[in-house]
Amino acid sequence: MKKLNPEKLTVEFRPYVTPLAPICPRVYTLTHSDITAELFLTMGSWIAYDKVTSMRDEVVGSWRVENNCYYFSVYVYIGNFGQKETHLRDAIFRRELPLALEAIFYGDRQFLLAHPPLAQAPIWIHFDSEDPAFNKWEYWGKPLEYSF
Template identity: 55%
Template sequence: MSRLNPEKLSVEFRDGVTTTDPIIPRRYTLTHSDITAELFLTIGLTYAYDKTNAMRDEVLGEWFKAMNRYFYYVYLHVDGPGAIAIRNYIFRRELPLALEAIRYGDREFFSAHPELNYAPIIVYFISTNSEFNRVENWGTFSDYDIEGPNLS
Protein backbone atom coordinates (compact mmCIF):
# COMPACT_ATOMS: atom_id res chain seq x y z
CA MET A 1 0.00 0.00 0.00
CA SER A 2 1.25 3.44 -0.95
CA ARG A 3 2.31 5.90 1.72
CA LEU A 4 2.78 8.80 -0.68
CA ASN A 5 0.21 11.57 -0.90
CA PRO A 6 0.98 13.08 -4.34
CA GLU A 7 -0.63 16.39 -3.28
CA LYS A 8 2.18 16.81 -0.73
CA LEU A 9 4.94 16.40 -3.36
CA SER A 10 6.53 19.34 -5.20
CA VAL A 11 8.89 18.61 -8.09
CA GLU A 12 11.47 20.97 -9.60
CA PHE A 13 13.47 20.23 -12.75
CA ARG A 14 16.71 22.19 -12.92
CA ASP A 15 18.50 23.49 -16.04
CA GLY A 16 19.79 20.74 -18.31
CA VAL A 17 17.16 18.20 -17.25
CA THR A 18 13.77 17.57 -18.83
CA THR A 19 10.95 15.28 -17.77
CA THR A 20 12.51 12.54 -19.93
CA ASP A 21 16.26 13.16 -20.31
CA PRO A 22 19.13 12.72 -19.65
CA ILE A 23 19.54 9.44 -17.79
CA ILE A 24 23.15 10.22 -16.82
CA PRO A 25 23.83 12.60 -15.20
CA ARG A 26 20.43 12.78 -13.45
CA ARG A 27 20.59 13.47 -9.74
CA TYR A 28 17.77 13.64 -7.23
CA THR A 29 17.58 15.60 -3.99
CA LEU A 30 14.57 14.82 -1.81
CA THR A 31 13.94 17.01 1.20
CA HIS A 32 10.93 17.49 3.44
CA SER A 33 9.20 19.77 5.91
CA ASP A 34 8.67 18.32 9.38
CA ILE A 35 5.95 20.92 9.95
CA THR A 36 3.77 20.39 6.85
CA ALA A 37 4.87 16.83 5.86
CA GLU A 38 5.48 18.16 2.36
CA LEU A 39 8.15 16.55 0.18
CA PHE A 40 10.36 18.50 -2.22
CA LEU A 41 12.03 16.66 -5.09
CA THR A 42 14.68 18.47 -7.12
CA ILE A 43 15.97 16.75 -10.27
CA GLY A 44 19.09 18.13 -11.89
CA LEU A 45 22.50 17.50 -13.34
CA THR A 46 23.93 18.02 -9.84
CA TYR A 47 22.53 17.64 -6.34
CA ALA A 48 20.52 20.58 -4.98
CA TYR A 49 22.72 21.29 -1.98
CA ASP A 50 21.02 24.68 -1.72
CA LYS A 51 17.91 22.76 -0.58
CA THR A 52 19.66 20.77 2.16
CA ASN A 53 20.22 21.75 5.78
CA ALA A 54 22.47 20.91 8.72
CA MET A 55 20.26 17.95 9.73
CA ARG A 56 21.51 16.03 6.66
CA ASP A 57 18.24 14.10 6.49
CA GLU A 58 17.83 14.46 2.73
CA VAL A 59 17.78 11.55 0.32
CA LEU A 60 20.27 11.85 -2.55
CA GLY A 61 20.14 9.58 -5.59
CA GLU A 62 21.62 9.16 -9.04
CA TRP A 63 21.68 6.82 -12.01
CA PHE A 64 24.80 4.79 -12.68
CA LYS A 65 25.64 2.45 -15.54
CA ALA A 66 28.04 -0.49 -15.33
CA MET A 67 28.46 -3.39 -17.75
CA ASN A 68 25.54 -2.13 -19.89
CA ARG A 69 23.19 -2.21 -16.90
CA TYR A 70 21.63 0.68 -15.01
CA PHE A 71 21.61 1.01 -11.24
CA TYR A 72 20.07 3.65 -9.00
CA TYR A 73 22.28 4.67 -6.08
CA VAL A 74 20.84 6.26 -2.94
CA TYR A 75 23.02 8.04 -0.38
CA LEU A 76 21.83 8.54 3.21
CA HIS A 77 23.99 10.27 5.82
CA VAL A 78 23.20 8.34 8.99
CA ASP A 79 25.71 10.33 11.06
CA GLY A 80 24.49 13.74 12.08
CA PRO A 81 22.59 15.52 14.82
CA GLY A 82 21.02 13.10 17.29
CA ALA A 83 21.61 9.46 18.02
CA ILE A 84 22.88 7.44 15.05
CA ALA A 85 20.62 4.48 15.88
CA ILE A 86 17.53 6.70 15.83
CA ARG A 87 18.54 8.38 12.57
CA ASN A 88 19.18 4.95 11.04
CA TYR A 89 15.74 3.76 12.17
CA ILE A 90 14.02 6.84 10.74
CA PHE A 91 15.83 6.54 7.39
CA ARG A 92 14.79 2.88 7.13
CA ARG A 93 11.20 3.64 8.09
CA GLU A 94 10.87 6.55 5.65
CA LEU A 95 12.90 5.22 2.70
CA PRO A 96 9.93 3.46 1.03
CA LEU A 97 8.04 6.78 1.04
CA ALA A 98 11.09 8.56 -0.40
CA LEU A 99 11.42 5.98 -3.20
CA GLU A 100 7.70 6.29 -3.98
CA ALA A 101 8.13 10.08 -4.18
CA ILE A 102 11.08 9.79 -6.56
CA ARG A 103 9.29 7.23 -8.76
CA TYR A 104 6.04 9.23 -8.84
CA GLY A 105 7.69 12.64 -9.16
CA ASP A 106 9.72 11.48 -12.19
CA ARG A 107 7.00 9.24 -13.69
CA GLU A 108 7.32 10.70 -17.23
CA PHE A 109 11.01 9.77 -17.15
CA PHE A 110 10.15 6.19 -16.15
CA SER A 111 7.52 6.03 -18.91
CA ALA A 112 10.13 7.17 -21.44
CA HIS A 113 12.68 4.64 -20.10
CA PRO A 114 10.60 1.68 -18.82
CA GLU A 115 13.68 -0.52 -18.36
CA LEU A 116 14.70 1.73 -15.45
CA ASN A 117 11.69 0.48 -13.47
CA TYR A 118 13.69 -2.74 -13.05
CA ALA A 119 17.11 -1.29 -12.27
CA PRO A 120 18.39 -2.34 -8.83
CA ILE A 121 18.21 0.32 -6.13
CA ILE A 122 21.45 0.25 -4.14
CA VAL A 123 21.30 2.16 -0.86
CA TYR A 124 24.40 3.47 0.89
CA PHE A 125 23.82 4.08 4.59
CA ILE A 126 26.84 6.28 5.26
CA SER A 127 28.22 6.30 8.80
CA THR A 128 31.55 6.39 10.59
CA ASN A 129 30.09 3.68 12.86
CA SER A 130 30.63 0.27 11.23
CA GLU A 131 27.33 -1.02 12.65
CA PHE A 132 25.37 1.49 10.56
CA ASN A 133 27.71 1.89 7.55
CA ARG A 134 26.02 -0.48 5.09
CA VAL A 135 25.21 -1.05 1.42
CA GLU A 136 21.88 -2.75 0.70
CA ASN A 137 19.70 -3.68 -2.27
CA TRP A 138 16.20 -2.19 -1.87
CA GLY A 139 14.55 -3.79 -4.89
CA THR A 140 13.58 -1.87 -8.02
CA PHE A 141 11.40 1.15 -8.76
CA SER A 142 8.65 -1.21 -9.91
CA ASP A 143 8.28 -1.99 -6.18
CA TYR A 144 7.57 1.70 -5.47
CA ASP A 145 5.19 2.56 -8.34
CA ILE A 146 2.03 3.86 -6.65
CA GLU A 147 0.15 3.88 -9.98
CA GLY A 148 0.44 0.11 -10.40
CA PRO A 149 2.51 -2.14 -12.64
CA ASN A 150 3.98 -0.69 -15.80
CA LEU A 151 2.32 -2.53 -18.69
CA SER A 152 4.38 -1.04 -21.50
Protein backbone atom coordinates in the same frame (compact mmCIF):
# COMPACT_ATOMS: atom_id res chain seq x y z
CA MET B 1 4.47 2.22 5.37
CA LYS B 2 3.01 5.65 4.75
CA LYS B 3 1.58 6.21 1.29
CA LEU B 4 2.54 9.17 -0.83
CA ASN B 5 0.09 12.04 -1.02
CA PRO B 6 0.88 13.53 -4.47
CA GLU B 7 -0.63 16.86 -3.40
CA LYS B 8 2.18 17.18 -0.82
CA LEU B 9 4.94 16.63 -3.43
CA THR B 10 6.60 19.56 -5.20
CA VAL B 11 8.81 18.70 -8.18
CA GLU B 12 11.48 21.01 -9.60
CA PHE B 13 13.67 20.46 -12.66
CA ARG B 14 17.02 22.22 -12.71
CA PRO B 15 18.88 23.24 -15.89
CA TYR B 16 19.97 20.46 -18.26
CA VAL B 17 17.40 17.98 -16.92
CA THR B 18 13.96 17.57 -18.47
CA PRO B 19 11.08 15.20 -17.76
CA LEU B 20 12.53 12.80 -20.36
CA ALA B 21 16.34 13.21 -20.39
CA PRO B 22 19.17 12.69 -19.67
CA ILE B 23 19.57 9.39 -17.85
CA CYS B 24 23.06 10.36 -16.68
CA PRO B 25 23.66 12.70 -15.06
CA ARG B 26 20.27 12.78 -13.35
CA VAL B 27 20.46 13.50 -9.64
CA TYR B 28 17.47 13.56 -7.29
CA THR B 29 17.52 15.53 -4.03
CA LEU B 30 14.49 14.82 -1.83
CA THR B 31 13.90 16.99 1.22
CA HIS B 32 10.88 17.53 3.44
CA SER B 33 9.19 19.81 5.93
CA ASP B 34 8.56 18.33 9.37
CA ILE B 35 5.93 21.02 9.94
CA THR B 36 3.78 20.61 6.80
CA ALA B 37 4.75 17.03 5.82
CA GLU B 38 5.48 18.33 2.32
CA LEU B 39 8.11 16.65 0.16
CA PHE B 40 10.36 18.56 -2.23
CA LEU B 41 11.98 16.72 -5.13
CA THR B 42 14.67 18.51 -7.11
CA MET B 43 16.11 16.91 -10.23
CA GLY B 44 19.28 18.20 -11.77
CA SER B 45 22.78 17.35 -12.93
CA TRP B 46 24.13 17.52 -9.38
CA ILE B 47 22.92 17.54 -5.78
CA ALA B 48 20.68 20.52 -4.91
CA TYR B 49 22.96 21.69 -2.10
CA ASP B 50 20.77 24.76 -1.60
CA LYS B 51 18.01 22.41 -0.39
CA VAL B 52 20.21 20.49 2.08
CA THR B 53 19.90 21.58 5.70
CA SER B 54 22.15 21.12 8.71
CA MET B 55 19.93 18.19 9.75
CA ARG B 56 21.32 16.21 6.78
CA ASP B 57 18.06 14.28 6.43
CA GLU B 58 17.88 14.52 2.65
CA VAL B 59 17.73 11.51 0.35
CA VAL B 60 19.94 11.74 -2.74
CA GLY B 61 19.61 9.38 -5.69
CA SER B 62 21.11 9.09 -9.14
CA TRP B 63 21.23 6.75 -12.10
CA ARG B 64 24.56 5.01 -12.58
CA VAL B 65 25.97 2.53 -15.08
CA GLU B 66 28.28 -0.38 -14.35
CA ASN B 67 29.16 -3.07 -16.90
CA ASN B 68 26.58 -1.55 -19.29
CA CYS B 69 23.80 -2.03 -16.70
CA TYR B 70 21.91 0.80 -15.04
CA TYR B 71 21.19 0.90 -11.32
CA PHE B 72 19.69 3.51 -9.01
CA SER B 73 22.10 4.62 -6.32
CA VAL B 74 20.73 6.26 -3.16
CA TYR B 75 22.73 8.03 -0.47
CA VAL B 76 21.60 8.83 3.08
CA TYR B 77 23.80 10.31 5.77
CA ILE B 78 23.49 8.41 9.04
CA GLY B 79 26.63 9.99 10.48
CA ASN B 80 28.15 9.24 13.86
CA PHE B 81 26.36 11.10 16.65
CA GLY B 82 26.90 8.54 19.36
CA GLN B 83 25.34 5.09 19.48
CA LYS B 84 21.83 6.18 20.54
CA GLU B 85 21.38 9.06 18.07
CA THR B 86 23.03 7.18 15.18
CA HIS B 87 20.75 4.19 15.82
CA LEU B 88 17.73 6.52 15.85
CA ARG B 89 18.74 8.21 12.56
CA ASP B 90 19.25 4.81 10.96
CA ALA B 91 15.81 3.66 12.14
CA ILE B 92 14.11 6.83 10.88
CA PHE B 93 15.72 6.60 7.44
CA ARG B 94 14.76 2.94 7.15
CA ARG B 95 11.17 3.72 8.15
CA GLU B 96 10.86 6.65 5.72
CA LEU B 97 12.83 5.32 2.75
CA PRO B 98 9.91 3.48 1.11
CA LEU B 99 7.96 6.76 1.05
CA ALA B 100 11.04 8.64 -0.21
CA LEU B 101 11.54 6.15 -3.05
CA GLU B 102 7.86 6.30 -3.93
CA ALA B 103 8.07 10.12 -4.07
CA ILE B 104 11.16 10.05 -6.29
CA PHE B 105 9.72 7.56 -8.75
CA TYR B 106 6.27 9.16 -8.73
CA GLY B 107 7.78 12.62 -9.23
CA ASP B 108 9.76 11.35 -12.22
CA ARG B 109 7.19 8.89 -13.57
CA GLN B 110 7.22 10.41 -17.11
CA PHE B 111 10.92 9.65 -17.27
CA LEU B 112 10.47 6.06 -16.10
CA LEU B 113 7.62 5.50 -18.55
CA ALA B 114 9.88 6.80 -21.34
CA HIS B 115 12.70 4.45 -20.25
CA PRO B 116 10.93 1.18 -19.24
CA PRO B 117 14.09 -0.86 -18.52
CA LEU B 118 14.97 1.54 -15.70
CA ALA B 119 11.84 0.47 -13.80
CA GLN B 120 13.53 -2.96 -13.47
CA ALA B 121 16.95 -1.62 -12.44
CA PRO B 122 18.26 -2.51 -8.99
CA ILE B 123 18.17 0.08 -6.21
CA TRP B 124 21.27 0.23 -4.00
CA ILE B 125 21.25 2.37 -0.89
CA HIS B 126 24.37 3.61 0.87
CA PHE B 127 23.79 4.25 4.55
CA ASP B 128 26.81 6.46 5.25
CA SER B 129 28.24 6.46 8.76
CA GLU B 130 31.64 6.65 10.36
CA ASP B 131 30.39 3.86 12.65
CA PRO B 132 31.02 0.55 10.82
CA ALA B 133 27.85 -0.94 12.33
CA PHE B 134 25.76 1.56 10.35
CA ASN B 135 27.93 2.10 7.25
CA LYS B 136 26.58 -0.29 4.64
CA TRP B 137 25.18 -0.79 1.15
CA GLU B 138 21.85 -2.58 0.78
CA TYR B 139 19.72 -3.76 -2.12
CA TRP B 140 16.20 -2.28 -1.91
CA GLY B 141 14.36 -3.77 -4.87
CA LYS B 142 13.43 -2.09 -8.14
CA PRO B 143 11.65 1.19 -8.96
CA LEU B 144 8.63 -0.78 -10.20
CA GLU B 145 8.10 -2.03 -6.64
CA TYR B 146 7.52 1.56 -5.48
CA SER B 147 4.32 2.38 -7.35
CA PHE B 148 4.61 5.19 -9.83
